[in-house]
Amino acid sequence: MNPDLDRLHPYPFEKLTKLKSGISVPKDLTSISLGIGEPKHPSPEFVKQVIADNLDKLANYPTTKGTDELRQTIAHWAIRRFELAPGSLTPEHHIVPVNGTREGIFSLVQSVVESCPSATVVSPNPFYQVYEGAAFLAGATPHYLACDADSDFIPDFDKVSESVWKDCQVLFLCSPGNPSGSVIPRETLVRVIELADQHNFIIASDECYSELYPDEGQPPEGLLQTCAAIGRNDFARCIVFHSLSKRSNLPGLRSGFVAGDADILKGYLKYRTYHGCAMPIHNQLASIAAWNDEDHVRENRAAYRAKFEAVIPILREVMNVDFPHAGFYLWPETPMDDETFARELSAQQNVHVLPGRYLSRTVNGHNPGENRVRMALVAPVEECVEAAKRIVTFVKANRT
Secondary structure, three states: OOHHHHHOOOOHHHHHHHHOOOOOOOOOOOOEEOOOOOOOOOOOHHHHHHHHHOHHHHHOOOOOOOOHHHHHHHHHHHHHHOOOOOOOOOOOOOEEEEOOHHHHHHHHHHHHOOOOOOOEEEEEEOOOHHHHHHHHHOOOEEEEEEOOHHHOOOOOHHHOOHHHHHHEEEEEEEOOOOOOOOOOOHHHHHHHHHHHHHHOOEEEEEOOOOOOOOOOOOOOOOHHHHHHHOOOOOOOOEEEEEEHHHHOOOHHHOOEEEEEOHHHHHHHHHHHHHHOOOOOHHHHHHHHHHHOOOHHHHHHHHHHHHHHHHHHHHHOOOOOOOOOOOOOEEOOEOOOOHHHHHHHHHHHHOEEOEEHHHHOOOEOOEOOOOOEEEEEOOOOHHHHHHHHHHHHHHHHHOOO
């Protein structure tokens, strides 16, 4: 077996299951899960119809590169959404369809990391666990950058040592952030691009929450958008990941794309032809329909906005919590340690949240997720409101 498999940590939800083992939940209270970030809004009917109408495509092998129409649709969407220079993001050279961002992120790291004792993948902390796992299985070592409240949950890149940048092969960004919802501003992205040029590493920006934002007039900026703003129309050293899972409530479709630096994507596509992960044709056709429609995305944003507006005022009675810049998570401080909070909230109120430390690593005695929990407002608004009320009851009953 690959010895690097032993370096992998249990997934956060495995830890949560272990934490809650042996508890008895109140039988008179229905279970409400705010733990897993799985969208619960209905998938668009027109997307489902496209799949139903094209099941005959199961008889055809899909190509790794995807159809011209899918890549053209993605290019048009990204150019429009991120204000890119016309013709800069070409379907032929700058886009690769993937089966969701997790698969795309993992396979990109395998294709670009040169395994050696000093190989380093730099990641925000807290983070999406595939960043770490992909690094381990590519023969690299993760280096974690704390995302704390005093920096709006964005890493301070200027505090990273020269030796770390020297060994860095990939820097992961997550904007909007999971779990904080913080959006990295343009000036910080420009600084990161400068660091990548200076030290010759790849910036891999996970932007899968980019279409869930509260203000219709202020969508979050993406890495390629920053490139365009500074005239970097070749997107050198810059790669972004996008998905239909959150944007369109289609996590089961497993559809997304990787875009950016054409030289990097050329090698990445070569890797993927061996990796065996082509997107089924009927999924590609459904994806085209989804990327071409914004009405359902605006409805999706409105539904999340309504939940935040209903839930946050309730929780503020007992917790320090604020509206995120984007995404569908809350990242509040807890009045007790996060593991105790999550376990006892389940036991007493049958409401389930994720301890923040399970999304983070402890570095030099500091874990940025401690004494916070992640709450995913994915359930219907009535359930989210009920969960918030139970949390208030729980906190009041357990004050010391």
